[in-house]
Amino acid sequence: MNVRTKKKKLVGIQVQLTINIKLRMPHIGLLIHGPEVIDEGEAGEAIKTLMDAAGFEVVAALGGITGKTAVIDAGMQHVIDISRDMRPSEVMDDFVERDVNFILLVNHAKTEESGFMLGEGILRRFFDRRGSAAKENISFVQLEYGSGSRIIIRWLLRPDDVRVYKRLTRVFSEFRERQPYKLESRCKKDARSNRVYREIKGVHPGEKIVVDGVVIGMVSSSHKTKNNSVTLVAKEGKLVVVIGGRLIKHNLEKLPSPLELEKVLVKTASVIRRTNPKRVGVGTGTDERESQGTGREKKKKRACLFYSVDNLFPKLKDAEDAGADVVVAVTIGDDTTSIAGDILKRFGIRMIGITDGDADGLIAGIERGAVLEQYDKFLPPDSLIIRLKPERDDIIGEKVKEEIFGGAEEIELDGDIEQQIKALKHRILHMAEQDIIGVLSSPPITTTI
Numbered sequence: 001m002n003v004r005t006k007k008k009k010l011v012g013i014q015v016q017l018t019i020n021i022k023l024r025m026p027h028i029g030l031l032i033h034g035p036e037v038i039d040e041g042e043a044g045e046a047i048k049t050l051m052d053a054a055g056f057e058v059v060a061a062l063g064g065i066t067g068k069t070a071v072i073d074a075g076m077q078h079v080i081d082i083s084r085d086m087r088p089s090e091v092m093d094d095f096v097e098r099d100v101n102f103i104l105l106v107n108h109a110k111t112e113e114s115g116f117m118l119g120e121g122i123l124r125r126f127f128d129r130r131g132s133a134a135k136e137n138i139s140f141v142q143l144e145y146g147s148g149s150r151i152i153i154r155w156l157l158r159p160d161d162v163r164v165y166k167r168l169t170r171v172f173s174e175f176r177e178r179q180p181y182k183l184e185s186r187c188k189k190d191a192r193s194n195r196v197y198r199e200i201k202g203v204h205p206g207e208k209i210v211v212d213g214v215v216i217g218m219v220s221s222s223h224k225t226k227n228n229s230v231t232l233v234a235k236e237g238k239l240v241v242v243i244g245g246r247l248i249k250h251n252l253e254k255l256p257s258p259l260e261l262e263k264v265l266v267k268t269a270s271v272i273r274r275t276n277p278k279r280v281g282v283g284t285g286t287d288e289r290e291s292q293g294t295g296r297e298k299k300k301k302r303a304c305l306f307y308s309v310d311n312l313f314p315k316l317k318d319a320e321d322a323g324a325d326v327v328v329a330v331t332i333g334d335d336t337t338s339i340a341g342d343i344l345k346r347f348g349i350r351m352i353g354i355t356d357g358d359a360d361g362l363i364a365g366i367e368r369g370a371v372l373e374q375y376d377k378f379l380p381p382d383s384l385i386i387r388l389k390p391e392r393d394d395i396i397g398e399k400v401k402e403e404i405f406g407g408a409e410e411i412e413l414d415g416d417i418e419q420q421i422k423a424l425k426h427r428i429l430h431m432a433e434q435d436i437i438g439v440l441s442s443p444p445i446t447t448t449i
Contacts, residue, residue: 028164029095029103030060032080033088033118035070037108042145046106046172047079053171059100063088063122065309072346083317085310087265089125092138096130102139102161104168109146113202113228114267116153119144120181121265123155128263141165143172150175187262194235196261200268201229207268209245213310214254215335217247219268230268234261250358300324301413303424305405306331307397309339315410316347327413328421330428332397334358337385341378350421352428353385354400356393357437372438382444384425388435396432403431 028050030043037043043060050056061081062071068082086094092103105122109115119142127134139161142153152175157165169177188197200209209217209230216239219230230244237258239247255264302324304315312329319326328350331337337353344351353375372387379385388396404427405411413420429436 027057027059027100027102029092029100030058030080031088031091031095031103031105031122032060032062032067032071033064033105033107033122035067037106037145038067038070038074038076038080040108040145041074042108043080043106044074044076046104046143049171053167055167059095059098061086061091061094063091065313068313069343069346072343082313085312085314087125088122089129092122092126092140093129096134096138101137101158102164103141105140105142107142107144107146109144110204111146111202111228112144112149112151115142115144115146115151116181117200117202118267119153119155124186125263125265139165141168143175151178152176153178153180155180195240196234198232198234198261198266199229200232200266203228203230203244203268209242210267211239211255211259212264213308214251215248216251216255217242217245219245232261232266234259301327301417301420303328303330303405303411303413303421305329305397305401305409306336306340307333308336309343312340312343324412326410327417328352328424330354330400330424332400333393338375338378341375341380341383344383345378345380349380351380351383351385352425353383354388354393354397354428354432355385356388356390358390358393372440375440376442379440379442381442382421384439384441386429386432386436387438387440388432389437392432392435396428396435399431400428404428 030047030050032038032043047058047060050058059081060079062068064087065085071077071080071082088105095101095103105119107115107118109118119140123140135156137158139157140155141157142155144151144153150172152169152172154165154177169175186198189195190197203209203219205219206221207219208215209219209232211232230242232239233241233243237260239252239255239259239261241247300323302319304319304326306312306315306329316326326349329340329344329352331340331351331353334355334357337351337355341351341353355372355375357372372385375385401407401409404424413424429439
């Protein structure tokens with residue numbers, strides 16, 4: 001190759017590099033929401049579509065906790081980050097901190113209306129965290145797979161990202177473009193009565209009303225309005241009534257006080273997972289129990305206490321980072337027990353559930369006021385659920401926390417792990433014996449060598 005040819009080749013490479021730099025697309029942060037878009041294979045479809053379109057750099061994370069089992073079932077935990085429990089707005093915040101400013105929300109709503117409400121709500125909470133000036137620094141677009149048709153909603157778009165958005169619409173050509181809602185105040189205030197009203201649209205009769213993860217009421221089974229809506233009413237920082245539904249008063253104490261009705265995340269649902277996975281990923285079953293420890297490994301072993309599933313995955317991650325395994329979880333409350341069991345059985349982690357029969361029925365298979373036997377399908381191997389008299393689970397839970405966990409929410413287990421877990425079960429049964437109505441247990445895993 002002569003000198004002229006070499007120079008010509010170098011110039012060609014430099015020109016190509018210049019073109020690549022000019023055409024280089026920014027990172028796109030995929031905010032995956034809910035189990036449905038994962039179960040239906042749509043999250044995987046979106047990720048593949050973007051990665052197959054040369055130039056798109058993709059980073060994906062789950063917003064909320066209800067989709068985590070779906071991610072595991074689909075074998076996508078190495079593609080979609082589920083290592084932390086973050087609300088969708090917190091995922092957006094994390095993306096921005098990592099200089100990922102083009103955010104694509106991927107969702108499968110039950111209705112087109114509820115899809116719009118979700119996007120609006122996430123964006124509002126993000127502005128609550130960052131301030132309204134943040135809208136100048138991000139692009140926020142929603143891919144909505146549900147409601148019988150696919151739509152793309154351009155909530156926010158920076159001038160520098162117009163080309164990126166146009167390319168997205170070409171790549172996702174089957175999605176119809178829709179105009180976003182105007183971000184107006186979602187609450188009305190009546191100065192005379194000192195009441196605050198918030199309308200929730202797109203509801204269905206009989207659905208649960210969930211405020212910041214707490215089931216606070218039910219949509220009336222016969223309820224139907226022009227806007228398919230219910231209205232939450234608060235006074236002096238407390239919910240007082242649901243127009244078009246009814247409150248579950250004993251759950252209201254779980255809400256923050258005072259309650260800022262305009263800022264809380266509200267959604268309605270029959271169950272937290274409306275769909276079943278199309279396929280189940282490899283290595284997500286209870287065989288993973290062996291890696292969680294049968295007492296033969298050198299890793300430390302932990303027992304953890306859970307009042308909710310909000311910090312379940314972080315606890316597992318914290319243990320892993322500390323060179324330890326969570327080998328048994330003690331769960332307090334009916335919904336916590338059923339949802340945690342559904343997760344823990346995928347890792348083969350044993351569970352001791354303390355319940356009193358007041359389930360809100362957020363998970364399919366557990367009805368409100370469920371009988372004990374309904375929990376059987378959610379039990380990991382070598383686990384048990386203790387059914388107590390009404391309103392006793394929290395009381396016994398506090399005794400377990402103080403007398404066994406020393407006021408903390410985790411303890412190290414030393415010595416023979418199998419004997420330690422048996423002793424833990426015995427102590428909790430003994431502590432609760434005056435209140436026990438029934439006990440449900442599952443057989444241990446049988447291993448063959």
